[in-house]
Amino acid sequence: MRPILARLLPWLVLAMLNGCAEVQLAGGKHTLTLSNHAYERALAHLEHGHVMQARRIVTQIPRSNSDYSRAQILLRKRIEPARKKLLNEYLARAKKAETSERWADALHAYEQAEALSLQPSALESKRQAMELKLRAYRFTQLLRQRREEDRVLLGTLETMDNLRGLDANDPVIEREKKQRLSLLEERARQARRAARRYLDEGLPEMAYIAIESYLRLDPDSERGQHLRAKILSAMPKAIKVPDEARHEPVKKRLAVHKPLSKKQIEALLRKGQLLEAHKAALVYRRNGGKGGDKLLRHIEQRMDRQASAAYDAGRKAFQQEQLGRAIQFWRQAVALKPDQREYVEALRRAQLLKERLDLIH
Numbered sequence: 001m002r003p004i005l006a007r008l009l010p011w012l013v014l015a016m017l018n019g020c021a022e023v024q025l026a027g028g029k030h031t032l033t034l035s036n037h038a039y040e041r042a043l044a045h046l047e048h049g050h051v052m053q054a055r056r057i058v059t060q061i062p063r064s065n066s067d068y069s070r071a072q073i074l075l076r077k078r079i080e081p082a083r084k085k086l087l088n089e090y091l092a093r094a095k096k097a098e099t100s101e102r103w104a105d106a107l108h109a110y111e112q113a114e115a116l117s118l119q120p121s122a123l124e125s126k127r128q129a130m131e132l133k134l135r136a137y138r139f140t141q142l143l144r145q146r147r148e149e150d151r152v153l154l155g156t157l158e159t160m161d162n163l164r165g166l167d168a169n170d171p172v173i174e175r176e177k178k179q180r181l182s183l184l185e186e187r188a189r190q191a192r193r194a195a196r197r198y199l200d201e202g203l204p205e206m207a208y209i210a211i212e213s214y215l216r217l218d219p220d221s222e223r224g225q226h227l228r229a230k231i232l233s234a235m236p237k238a239i240k241v242p243d244e245a246r247h248e249p250v251k252k253r254l255a256v257h258k259p260l261s262k263k264q265i266e267a268l269l270r271k272g273q274l275l276e277a278h279k280a281a282l283v284y285r286r287n288g289g290k291g292g293d294k295l296l297r298h299i300e301q302r303m304d305r306q307a308s309a310a311y312d313a314g315r316k317a318f319q320q321e322q323l324g325r326a327i328q329f330w331r332q333a334v335a336l337k338p339d340q341r342e343y344v345e346a347l348r349r350a351q352l353l354k355e356r357l358d359l360i361h
Helices: 003-017 039-047 051-061 069-101 103-116 121-161 171-200 204-219 222-232 262-270 275-285 292-319 322-335 341-359
Strands: 022-023 028-033
Touching: 022 275, 039 051, 039 069, 051 069, 051 103, 069 121, 069 341, 103 121, 121 171, 121 204, 171 204, 171 222, 204 222, 262 275, 262 292, 275 292, 275 322, 292 322, 292 341, 322 341
Parallel strands: none
Antiparallel strands: 022 028
């Protein structure tokens, strides 16, 4: 194999998963034609844990091809045994997770089993059932949490209206009440926007959590009532809205963190504790801390740079076939920038690759 192809092979394997064989090199963009050497391509896929891609390639090799015979041997002796081993392992994991009501693990296992099955339609209904159970469980937990949070926030206003020994028109109390009302109004606006967004994304149960919260804060909104009806009509029948207990005591209080000073936040930065510094800077700015915007911007710029460096280090480790190190670096990148899809996808692919390689070998 030519040296350049050998160096690029790990990345080509991932690129070919998306039907791409175009590679960006330092000297420009080069397209490598891989229509030939089908056996080598199949073997590379197999060795990198992509069993079904390897199977698809060898089954498409015509009898007239000189690689046909050894491709069939590869199929019988390595690809099919690996596929069946992975399929059985994922099915066993799925059933165990389902029994334990670990819906996320069950869904992942059924997804992998479906991808490895020669009759994926037979497993599609199980995967869909697990997805629905996961959504229902997530809905119940997040709805309960949102209800508790809203009760705490609304309760603070009621408490301030009943402070004994103070003038009802005390200007300090009025200022504090106004600040809390402003926070509730912003929370309501965000909830309404979230309800629309989740509905557009095909997650009506998440939209319901948001619109219920909005109507709790603004119960007379006709637009809110109309949106709620639209959301309920789109809800899967298997997902039920639990009744809200009218006088249920609040079991969890909103966490109140003592704000850190600017010097304390800068000390966290010097220690390299970027995530902690970022959280503290958000609170510092929200409380009107001097230079809060500039401090937060500086921290986020450092997070961007460190995440990018970790991602590049992960790519380098992956090229050197150091999969464990690549995963470590990409985890760091995702922790710093969880909204960066490129980082998340690289980590997801690498973790799945390691999982399959561990199972095969």
